[in-house]
Amino acid sequence: MTELRIFPITGIPEVKPGDDLAGFVCAAIADQNEALISGDIVVITHKVVSKQEGRIASIPSEAVYRKLVEDEAARIVRRRGDLVIAQTRHGFVCANAAVDRSNVAAGTAVLLPTDPDRSAHRLRTLIERETGTTLGVVITDTFGRPWRRGLVDVAIGISGLPSLVDLKGTTDTFGNELNVTEVAAVDEIAAAADLVMGKATGIPAAVVRGLNLSGNGRIADLIRPPEEDLFR
Amino acid sequence: MTELRIFPITGIPEVKPGDDLAGFVCAAIADQNEALISGDIVVITHKVVSKQEGRIASIPSEAVYRKLVEDEAARIVRRRGDLVIAQTRHGFVCANAAVDRSNVAAGTAVLLPTDPDRSAHRLRTLIERETGTTLGVVITDTFGRPWRRGLVDVAIGISGLPSLVDLKGTTDTFGNELNVTEVAAVDEIAAAADLVMGKATGIPAAVVRGLNLSGNGRIADLIRPPEEDLFR
Numbered sequence: 001m002t003e004l005r006i007f008p009i010t011g012i013p014e015v016k017p018g019d020d021l022a023g024f025v026c027a028a029i030a031d032q033n034e035a036l037i038s039g040d041i042v043v044i045t046h047k048v049v050s051k052q053e054g055r056i057a058s059i060p061s062e063a064v065y066r067k068l069v070e071d072e073a074a075r076i077v078r079r080r081g082d083l084v085i086a087q088t089r090h091g092f093v094c095a096n097a098a099v100d101r102s103n104v105a106a107g108t109a110v111l112l113p114t115d116p117d118r119s120a121h122r123l124r125t126l127i128e129r130e131t132g133t134t135l136g137v138v139i140t141d142t143f144g145r146p147w148r149r150g151l152v153d154v155a156i157g158i159s160g161l162p163s164l165v166d167l168k169g170t171t172d173t174f175g176n177e178l179n180v181t182e183v184a185a186v187d188e189i190a191a192a193a194d195l196v197m198g199k200a201t202g203i204p205a206a207v208v209r210g211l212n213l214s215g216n217g218r219i220a221d222l223i224r225p226p227e228e229d230l231f232r
Numbered sequence: 233m234t235e236l237r238i239f240p241i242t243g244i245p246e247v248k249p250g251d252d253l254a255g256f257v258c259a260a261i262a263d264q265n266e267a268l269i270s271g272d273i274v275v276i277t278h279k280v281v282s283k284q285e286g287r288i289a290s291i292p293s294e295a296v297y298r299k300l301v302e303d304e305a306a307r308i309v310r311r312r313g314d315l316v317i318a319q320t321r322h323g324f325v326c327a328n329a330a331v332d333r334s335n336v337a338a339g340t341a342v343l344l345p346t347d348p349d350r351s352a353h354r355l356r357t358l359i360e361r362e363t364g365t366t367l368g369v370v371i372t373d374t375f376g377r378p379w380r381r382g383l384v385d386v387a388i389g390i391s392g393l394p395s396l397v398d399l400k401g402t403t404d405t406f407g408n409e410l411n412v413t414e415v416a417a418v419d420e421i422a423a424a425a426d427l428v429m430g431k432a433t434g435i436p437a438a439v440v441r442g443l444n445l446s447g448n449g450r451i452a453d454l455i456r457p458p459e460e461d462l463f464r
Contacts, residue, residue: 001428004236010233147455152416163382165382182382184381184383
Protein backbone atom coordinates (compact mmCIF):
# COMPACT_ATOMS: atom_id res chain seq x y z
CA MET A 1 0.00 0.00 0.00
CA THR A 2 1.42 3.33 -1.10
CA GLU A 3 1.06 6.27 1.23
CA LEU A 4 2.44 9.68 0.35
CA ARG A 5 3.78 12.55 2.36
CA ILE A 6 4.24 15.76 0.41
CA PHE A 7 5.91 18.75 2.03
CA PRO A 8 7.20 22.04 0.66
CA ILE A 9 10.84 23.07 0.74
CA THR A 10 10.68 26.54 2.20
CA GLY A 11 13.44 29.06 2.63
CA ILE A 12 15.19 28.69 -0.72
CA PRO A 13 16.56 32.19 -1.35
CA GLU A 14 16.11 34.10 -4.61
CA VAL A 15 18.30 32.27 -7.15
CA LYS A 16 20.84 34.04 -9.36
CA PRO A 17 22.79 32.65 -12.32
CA GLY A 18 25.52 30.28 -11.18
CA ASP A 19 24.17 29.86 -7.65
CA ASP A 20 24.54 26.50 -5.93
CA LEU A 21 20.87 25.49 -6.28
CA ALA A 22 21.47 21.94 -5.04
CA GLY A 23 23.16 23.37 -1.96
CA PHE A 24 20.21 25.74 -1.41
CA VAL A 25 17.79 22.81 -1.58
CA CYS A 26 19.81 20.72 0.88
CA ALA A 27 20.27 23.62 3.31
CA ALA A 28 16.59 24.54 3.16
CA ILE A 29 15.53 20.98 3.95
CA ALA A 30 17.99 20.79 6.85
CA ASP A 31 16.65 24.11 8.19
CA GLN A 32 13.20 22.50 8.30
CA ASN A 33 14.66 19.71 10.45
CA GLU A 34 13.96 17.28 7.65
CA ALA A 35 16.33 14.96 5.81
CA LEU A 36 15.97 13.46 2.35
CA ILE A 37 15.77 9.68 2.25
CA SER A 38 16.31 7.35 -0.69
CA GLY A 39 13.22 7.10 -2.87
CA ASP A 40 12.23 10.72 -2.25
CA ILE A 41 11.27 12.77 -5.29
CA VAL A 42 12.40 16.39 -5.30
CA VAL A 43 9.97 18.48 -7.35
CA ILE A 44 11.16 21.94 -8.32
CA THR A 45 9.70 24.64 -10.51
CA HIS A 46 11.73 25.31 -13.64
CA LYS A 47 11.77 28.95 -12.70
CA VAL A 48 14.57 28.61 -10.16
CA VAL A 49 16.41 26.13 -12.37
CA SER A 50 16.23 28.52 -15.32
CA LYS A 51 17.42 31.40 -13.17
CA GLN A 52 20.35 29.31 -11.93
CA GLU A 53 21.21 28.54 -15.56
CA GLY A 54 20.91 32.18 -16.62
CA ARG A 55 17.89 31.58 -18.85
CA ILE A 56 16.56 35.08 -18.19
CA ALA A 57 15.73 37.57 -20.90
CA SER A 58 15.40 41.32 -20.66
CA ILE A 59 11.94 42.47 -21.76
CA PRO A 60 12.05 46.25 -22.15
CA SER A 61 8.77 46.36 -24.09
CA GLU A 62 5.74 44.33 -25.08
CA ALA A 63 7.12 44.15 -28.63
CA VAL A 64 10.33 42.53 -27.38
CA TYR A 65 8.26 40.03 -25.41
CA ARG A 66 6.18 39.17 -28.47
CA LYS A 67 9.35 38.71 -30.53
CA LEU A 68 10.86 36.44 -27.87
CA VAL A 69 7.75 34.25 -27.83
CA GLU A 70 8.05 33.81 -31.60
CA ASP A 71 11.77 33.03 -31.24
CA GLU A 72 11.20 30.42 -28.56
CA ALA A 73 8.45 28.74 -30.59
CA ALA A 74 9.36 25.86 -32.88
CA ARG A 75 5.80 25.95 -34.24
CA ILE A 76 2.76 28.13 -33.68
CA VAL A 77 -0.23 25.91 -32.94
CA ARG A 78 -2.96 28.56 -32.53
CA ARG A 79 -3.09 32.31 -32.37
CA ARG A 80 -5.96 34.52 -31.25
CA GLY A 81 -5.38 38.16 -30.44
CA ASP A 82 -2.47 38.33 -28.03
CA LEU A 83 -2.78 34.67 -27.12
CA VAL A 84 -0.20 32.41 -28.74
CA ILE A 85 -0.28 28.64 -28.24
CA ALA A 86 3.08 27.35 -29.42
CA GLN A 87 5.19 24.23 -29.39
CA THR A 88 8.64 24.75 -27.88
CA ARG A 89 11.81 23.15 -29.22
CA HIS A 90 11.43 20.53 -26.47
CA GLY A 91 8.01 19.63 -27.90
CA PHE A 92 5.83 21.15 -25.17
CA VAL A 93 2.63 22.83 -26.35
CA CYS A 94 1.74 25.76 -24.11
CA ALA A 95 0.87 29.45 -23.98
CA ASN A 96 3.50 31.95 -25.13
CA ALA A 97 6.07 29.20 -25.80
CA ALA A 98 6.60 29.07 -22.01
CA VAL A 99 8.15 32.56 -21.87
CA ASP A 100 7.08 33.59 -18.40
CA ARG A 101 6.92 36.98 -16.72
CA SER A 102 5.60 35.92 -13.31
CA ASN A 103 7.86 35.32 -10.29
CA VAL A 104 10.70 37.20 -11.94
CA ALA A 105 11.88 40.80 -11.67
CA ALA A 106 9.81 43.32 -13.64
CA GLY A 107 11.18 43.89 -17.16
CA THR A 108 12.52 40.36 -17.43
CA ALA A 109 11.17 36.93 -18.39
CA VAL A 110 12.24 33.39 -17.64
CA LEU A 111 12.76 30.86 -20.44
CA LEU A 112 12.70 27.09 -20.11
CA PRO A 113 16.01 25.32 -19.50
CA THR A 114 17.61 24.31 -22.81
CA ASP A 115 17.73 20.62 -21.82
CA PRO A 116 15.45 20.12 -18.80
CA ASP A 117 16.29 16.42 -18.36
CA ARG A 118 19.94 17.34 -18.17
CA SER A 119 19.13 20.04 -15.63
CA ALA A 120 17.19 17.48 -13.58
CA HIS A 121 20.01 14.99 -13.81
CA ARG A 122 22.59 17.54 -12.70
CA LEU A 123 20.50 18.67 -9.74
CA ARG A 124 19.77 15.09 -8.78
CA THR A 125 23.43 14.07 -8.90
CA LEU A 126 24.51 17.01 -6.75
CA ILE A 127 21.77 16.49 -4.14
CA GLU A 128 22.38 12.74 -4.05
CA ARG A 129 26.09 13.34 -3.50
CA GLU A 130 25.44 15.81 -0.69
CA THR A 131 22.87 13.61 1.06
CA GLY A 132 24.06 10.08 0.26
CA THR A 133 20.64 9.13 -1.12
CA THR A 134 19.09 7.90 -4.36
CA LEU A 135 16.38 10.26 -5.55
CA GLY A 136 14.09 11.24 -8.36
CA VAL A 137 13.88 14.81 -9.62
CA VAL A 138 10.98 16.43 -11.48
CA ILE A 139 11.26 19.94 -12.93
CA THR A 140 7.83 21.51 -13.45
CA ASP A 141 6.07 24.25 -15.33
CA THR A 142 2.47 25.47 -15.18
CA PHE A 143 0.38 24.80 -18.29
CA GLY A 144 -3.17 25.45 -19.41
CA ARG A 145 -5.28 22.76 -21.05
CA PRO A 146 -7.32 23.10 -24.25
CA TRP A 147 -10.77 22.15 -22.94
CA ARG A 148 -10.48 22.67 -19.22
CA ARG A 149 -10.11 25.98 -17.50
CA GLY A 150 -7.43 26.48 -14.89
CA LEU A 151 -3.74 25.73 -14.81
CA VAL A 152 -1.98 22.61 -13.56
CA ASP A 153 1.69 21.86 -13.06
CA VAL A 154 3.27 19.30 -15.38
CA ALA A 155 6.71 17.72 -15.65
CA ILE A 156 9.09 19.35 -18.15
CA GLY A 157 12.28 17.57 -17.06
CA ILE A 158 12.90 14.34 -15.14
CA SER A 159 15.71 12.24 -13.76
CA GLY A 160 15.68 8.90 -11.97
CA LEU A 161 12.07 8.26 -12.87
CA PRO A 162 10.08 6.48 -15.58
CA SER A 163 8.52 8.80 -18.18
CA LEU A 164 5.36 6.69 -18.41
CA VAL A 165 4.21 3.89 -16.14
CA ASP A 166 3.09 1.22 -18.53
CA LEU A 167 0.24 -0.99 -17.35
CA LYS A 168 -0.07 -2.57 -20.80
CA GLY A 169 -0.38 -6.33 -20.57
CA THR A 170 -1.41 -6.23 -16.92
CA THR A 171 -5.03 -6.98 -16.10
CA ASP A 172 -7.53 -5.18 -13.90
CA THR A 173 -9.28 -6.96 -11.03
CA PHE A 174 -11.82 -8.37 -13.52
CA GLY A 175 -9.14 -9.96 -15.69
CA ASN A 176 -9.69 -7.44 -18.51
CA GLU A 177 -6.40 -6.64 -20.16
CA LEU A 178 -5.44 -2.98 -19.80
CA ASN A 179 -4.54 -2.19 -23.40
CA VAL A 180 -3.59 1.44 -23.57
CA THR A 181 -3.04 2.36 -19.97
CA GLU A 182 0.15 4.33 -19.77
CA VAL A 183 0.02 6.60 -16.76
CA ALA A 184 1.87 9.92 -16.86
CA ALA A 185 2.94 9.52 -13.25
CA VAL A 186 5.54 12.31 -13.47
CA ASP A 187 2.77 14.74 -14.43
CA GLU A 188 0.70 13.51 -11.51
CA ILE A 189 3.73 14.05 -9.25
CA ALA A 190 4.14 17.60 -10.58
CA ALA A 191 0.46 18.32 -9.96
CA ALA A 192 0.55 16.83 -6.46
CA ALA A 193 3.59 18.87 -5.46
CA ASP A 194 2.00 22.10 -6.72
CA LEU A 195 -0.69 21.70 -4.07
CA VAL A 196 1.93 22.53 -1.41
CA MET A 197 4.04 24.97 -3.45
CA GLY A 198 1.74 27.70 -4.63
CA LYS A 199 2.33 30.40 -7.17
CA ALA A 200 1.66 33.34 -4.86
CA THR A 201 3.82 32.15 -1.97
CA GLY A 202 7.12 31.81 -3.79
CA ILE A 203 7.79 28.26 -2.57
CA PRO A 204 9.63 26.73 -5.52
CA ALA A 205 10.13 23.10 -4.45
CA ALA A 206 8.62 20.18 -2.58
CA VAL A 207 9.39 16.60 -1.58
CA VAL A 208 7.11 13.71 -2.56
CA ARG A 209 7.83 10.79 -0.25
CA GLY A 210 6.47 7.25 -0.37
CA LEU A 211 6.21 6.49 -4.08
CA ASN A 212 8.00 3.37 -5.09
CA LEU A 213 9.12 4.63 -8.48
CA SER A 214 12.46 4.71 -10.23
CA GLY A 215 13.66 4.54 -13.80
CA ASN A 216 15.58 6.40 -16.43
CA GLY A 217 12.83 7.87 -18.56
CA ARG A 218 13.18 10.99 -20.69
CA ILE A 219 10.64 13.77 -20.87
CA ALA A 220 10.70 13.40 -24.67
CA ASP A 221 8.80 10.12 -24.20
CA LEU A 222 5.85 12.17 -22.98
CA ILE A 223 5.64 14.25 -26.16
CA ARG A 224 2.98 12.95 -28.52
CA PRO A 225 4.56 12.49 -31.95
CA PRO A 226 3.06 14.49 -34.86
CA GLU A 227 1.47 11.43 -36.46
CA GLU A 228 -0.56 10.79 -33.27
CA ASP A 229 -1.47 14.46 -32.76
CA LEU A 230 -5.07 15.18 -33.78
CA PHE A 231 -4.85 18.82 -32.68
CA ARG A 232 -2.07 20.32 -34.74
CA MET B 233 2.90 25.77 5.39
CA THR B 234 0.80 23.09 3.77
CA GLU B 235 1.85 19.48 4.18
CA LEU B 236 -0.12 16.65 2.66
CA ARG B 237 -0.72 13.09 3.61
CA ILE B 238 -2.36 10.96 0.92
CA PHE B 239 -3.43 7.42 1.66
CA PRO B 240 -5.54 4.91 -0.25
CA ILE B 241 -8.85 3.56 1.01
CA THR B 242 -8.43 -0.16 0.60
CA GLY B 243 -10.96 -2.93 1.11
CA ILE B 244 -13.96 -1.33 -0.60
CA PRO B 245 -15.85 -4.36 -1.96
CA GLU B 246 -17.11 -4.63 -5.53
CA VAL B 247 -19.97 -2.14 -5.78
CA LYS B 248 -23.40 -3.06 -7.15
CA PRO B 249 -26.31 -0.77 -8.02
CA GLY B 250 -27.98 0.58 -4.90
CA ASP B 251 -25.16 -0.39 -2.53
CA ASP B 252 -24.35 1.86 0.41
CA LEU B 253 -21.16 3.30 -1.06
CA ALA B 254 -20.75 5.90 1.68
CA GLY B 255 -21.03 3.12 4.26
CA PHE B 256 -18.43 1.09 2.36
CA VAL B 257 -16.02 4.04 2.40
CA CYS B 258 -16.50 4.66 6.13
CA ALA B 259 -16.14 0.98 7.01
CA ALA B 260 -13.02 0.60 4.86
CA ILE B 261 -11.35 3.58 6.52
CA ALA B 262 -12.23 2.26 9.97
CA ASP B 263 -10.82 -1.16 9.02
CA GLN B 264 -7.52 0.61 8.25
CA ASN B 265 -7.56 2.05 11.79
CA GLU B 266 -7.93 5.51 10.30
CA ALA B 267 -10.59 8.13 10.89
CA LEU B 268 -11.66 10.97 8.64
CA ILE B 269 -11.12 14.44 10.08
CA SER B 270 -12.66 17.72 9.01
CA GLY B 271 -10.87 19.20 6.02
CA ASP B 272 -10.10 15.79 4.52
CA ILE B 273 -10.82 15.34 0.84
CA VAL B 274 -12.21 11.97 -0.20
CA VAL B 275 -11.19 11.22 -3.79
CA ILE B 276 -13.06 8.41 -5.50
CA THR B 277 -13.03 7.06 -9.04
CA HIS B 278 -16.30 7.57 -10.88
CA LYS B 279 -16.31 3.90 -11.66
CA VAL B 280 -17.61 2.82 -8.27
CA VAL B 281 -19.98 5.80 -8.12
CA SER B 282 -21.38 4.91 -11.56
CA LYS B 283 -21.79 1.29 -10.55
CA GLN B 284 -23.62 2.33 -7.38
CA GLU B 285 -25.91 4.47 -9.53
CA GLY B 286 -26.51 1.68 -12.05
CA ARG B 287 -24.74 3.51 -14.88
CA ILE B 288 -23.66 0.22 -16.44
CA ALA B 289 -24.40 -0.79 -20.01
CA SER B 290 -24.41 -4.23 -21.57
CA ILE B 291 -21.95 -4.44 -24.47
CA PRO B 292 -22.65 -7.65 -26.36
CA SER B 293 -20.61 -6.57 -29.39
CA GLU B 294 -18.14 -4.00 -30.65
CA ALA B 295 -20.93 -2.46 -32.75
CA VAL B 296 -23.04 -1.89 -29.65
CA TYR B 297 -20.05 -0.27 -27.96
CA ARG B 298 -19.49 2.03 -30.92
CA LYS B 299 -23.17 2.98 -30.93
CA LEU B 300 -23.07 3.71 -27.19
CA VAL B 301 -20.06 6.01 -27.63
CA GLU B 302 -21.97 7.99 -30.25
CA ASP B 303 -25.03 8.13 -28.00
CA GLU B 304 -23.03 9.39 -25.02
CA ALA B 305 -21.32 12.06 -27.13
CA ALA B 306 -22.84 15.51 -27.28
CA ARG B 307 -20.30 16.40 -29.97
CA ILE B 308 -17.59 14.51 -31.84
CA VAL B 309 -14.36 16.53 -31.63
CA ARG B 310 -12.05 14.27 -33.67
CA ARG B 311 -12.28 10.84 -35.21
CA ARG B 312 -9.45 8.68 -36.54
CA GLY B 313 -10.00 5.00 -37.20
CA ASP B 314 -11.53 3.52 -34.07
CA LEU B 315 -10.45 6.45 -31.93
CA VAL B 316 -13.21 8.91 -31.11
CA ILE B 317 -12.51 12.08 -29.13
CA ALA B 318 -15.87 13.39 -28.01
CA GLN B 319 -17.41 15.93 -25.71
CA THR B 320 -19.85 14.46 -23.21
CA ARG B 321 -23.10 16.12 -22.18
CA HIS B 322 -21.27 17.35 -19.07
CA GLY B 323 -18.76 19.13 -21.33
CA PHE B 324 -15.76 16.85 -20.80
CA VAL B 325 -13.62 16.17 -23.88
CA CYS B 326 -12.15 12.69 -23.76
CA ALA B 327 -11.72 9.41 -25.62
CA ASN B 328 -14.84 7.38 -26.41
CA ALA B 329 -17.12 9.86 -24.61
CA ALA B 330 -15.89 8.28 -21.35
CA VAL B 331 -17.57 4.94 -22.04
CA ASP B 332 -15.19 2.64 -20.23
CA ARG B 333 -14.66 -1.09 -20.41
CA SER B 334 -11.84 -1.47 -17.87
CA ASN B 335 -12.43 -2.44 -14.24
CA VAL B 336 -15.89 -3.74 -15.06
CA ALA B 337 -17.21 -7.21 -15.85
CA ALA B 338 -16.52 -8.41 -19.41
CA GLY B 339 -19.37 -7.57 -21.79
CA THR B 340 -20.28 -4.43 -19.90
CA ALA B 341 -19.17 -0.79 -19.81
CA VAL B 342 -19.41 1.96 -17.22
CA LEU B 343 -20.85 5.36 -18.12
CA LEU B 344 -20.23 8.61 -16.27
CA PRO B 345 -22.72 9.60 -13.57
CA THR B 346 -25.49 11.75 -15.03
CA ASP B 347 -24.78 14.61 -12.62
CA PRO B 348 -21.36 14.02 -11.05
CA ASP B 349 -21.51 17.08 -8.76
CA ARG B 350 -24.78 15.79 -7.36
CA SER B 351 -23.19 12.34 -6.88
CA ALA B 352 -20.28 13.99 -5.06
CA HIS B 353 -22.63 16.04 -2.92
CA ARG B 354 -24.71 12.99 -1.96
CA LEU B 355 -21.64 10.95 -1.07
CA ARG B 356 -20.19 13.84 0.91
CA THR B 357 -23.38 14.42 2.88
CA LEU B 358 -23.69 10.75 3.80
CA ILE B 359 -20.05 10.39 4.85
CA GLU B 360 -20.15 13.66 6.78
CA ARG B 361 -23.26 12.50 8.62
CA GLU B 362 -21.69 9.15 9.50
CA THR B 363 -18.39 10.66 10.65
CA GLY B 364 -19.42 14.06 12.04
CA THR B 365 -16.89 15.83 9.85
CA THR B 366 -16.84 18.49 7.14
CA LEU B 367 -15.22 17.15 3.98
CA GLY B 368 -14.52 17.72 0.32
CA VAL B 369 -15.29 15.06 -2.28
CA VAL B 370 -13.71 14.71 -5.73
CA ILE B 371 -15.00 12.14 -8.24
CA THR B 372 -12.35 11.31 -10.84
CA ASP B 373 -11.92 9.85 -14.28
CA THR B 374 -8.78 9.08 -16.29
CA PHE B 375 -8.24 11.23 -19.37
CA GLY B 376 -5.64 11.49 -22.11
CA ARG B 377 -4.22 14.84 -23.21
CA PRO B 378 -3.89 16.09 -26.78
CA TRP B 379 -0.14 16.78 -26.87
CA ARG B 380 1.21 14.68 -24.04
CA ARG B 381 1.29 10.93 -23.94
CA GLY B 382 0.04 9.09 -20.89
CA LEU B 383 -3.12 9.35 -18.88
CA VAL B 384 -3.81 11.41 -15.77
CA ASP B 385 -6.75 11.48 -13.42
CA VAL B 386 -8.91 14.60 -13.45
CA ALA B 387 -11.93 15.77 -11.48
CA ILE B 388 -15.34 15.13 -13.05
CA GLY B 389 -17.49 15.92 -10.01
CA ILE B 390 -16.84 17.93 -6.85
CA SER B 391 -18.50 18.94 -3.62
CA GLY B 392 -17.32 21.17 -0.80
CA LEU B 393 -14.43 22.54 -2.86
CA PRO B 394 -13.69 25.50 -5.12
CA SER B 395 -13.72 24.68 -8.83
CA LEU B 396 -10.79 27.01 -9.53
CA VAL B 397 -8.46 28.69 -7.07
CA ASP B 398 -8.24 32.23 -8.31
CA LEU B 399 -4.94 34.01 -7.72
CA LYS B 400 -6.03 36.93 -9.90
CA GLY B 401 -5.26 40.24 -8.24
CA THR B 402 -2.70 38.70 -5.88
CA THR B 403 0.94 39.40 -6.55
CA ASP B 404 3.95 37.14 -6.71
CA THR B 405 6.96 37.70 -4.46
CA PHE B 406 8.28 40.28 -6.94
CA GLY B 407 5.09 42.33 -6.77
CA ASN B 408 4.06 41.35 -10.32
CA GLU B 409 0.31 41.00 -10.49
CA LEU B 410 -0.79 37.46 -11.33
CA ASN B 411 -3.28 38.18 -14.10
CA VAL B 412 -4.56 34.88 -15.35
CA THR B 413 -3.55 32.46 -12.68
CA GLU B 414 -6.51 30.28 -11.91
CA VAL B 415 -5.29 26.95 -10.58
CA ALA B 416 -7.33 23.82 -11.24
CA ALA B 417 -6.64 22.52 -7.75
CA VAL B 418 -9.33 19.84 -7.95
CA ASP B 419 -7.58 18.35 -10.98
CA GLU B 420 -4.29 18.42 -9.08
CA ILE B 421 -6.04 16.67 -6.18
CA ALA B 422 -7.37 14.01 -8.56
CA ALA B 423 -3.89 13.47 -10.03
CA ALA B 424 -2.27 13.32 -6.59
CA ALA B 425 -4.73 10.74 -5.32
CA ASP B 426 -4.22 8.54 -8.39
CA LEU B 427 -0.61 8.05 -7.33
CA VAL B 428 -1.83 5.91 -4.41
CA MET B 429 -4.87 4.36 -6.14
CA GLY B 430 -3.63 2.65 -9.25
CA LYS B 431 -5.58 1.26 -12.14
CA ALA B 432 -4.30 -2.30 -11.88
CA THR B 433 -4.79 -2.70 -8.14
CA GLY B 434 -8.49 -1.96 -7.94
CA ILE B 435 -8.17 0.62 -5.16
CA PRO B 436 -10.95 3.08 -6.01
CA ALA B 437 -10.53 5.81 -3.40
CA ALA B 438 -8.05 7.81 -1.36
CA VAL B 439 -7.90 10.51 1.28
CA VAL B 440 -6.01 13.77 0.72
CA ARG B 441 -5.32 15.34 4.10
CA GLY B 442 -3.78 18.70 4.90
CA LEU B 443 -5.13 21.00 2.19
CA ASN B 444 -6.83 24.05 3.53
CA LEU B 445 -9.48 24.23 0.83
CA SER B 446 -13.23 24.56 0.92
CA GLY B 447 -15.86 26.10 -1.29
CA ASN B 448 -18.95 25.34 -3.28
CA GLY B 449 -17.61 25.20 -6.83
CA ARG B 450 -19.22 23.30 -9.67
CA ILE B 451 -17.33 21.13 -12.12
CA ALA B 452 -19.05 23.08 -14.94
CA ASP B 453 -16.80 26.03 -14.02
CA LEU B 454 -13.84 23.97 -15.26
CA ILE B 455 -15.31 23.48 -18.72
CA ARG B 456 -13.85 25.94 -21.21
CA PRO B 457 -16.74 27.64 -23.01
CA PRO B 458 -16.92 27.25 -26.82
CA GLU B 459 -15.89 30.86 -27.48
CA GLU B 460 -12.60 30.29 -25.60
CA ASP B 461 -11.97 26.86 -27.18
CA LEU B 462 -9.29 27.04 -29.89
CA PHE B 463 -9.38 23.27 -30.48
CA ARG B 464 -12.97 22.52 -31.48
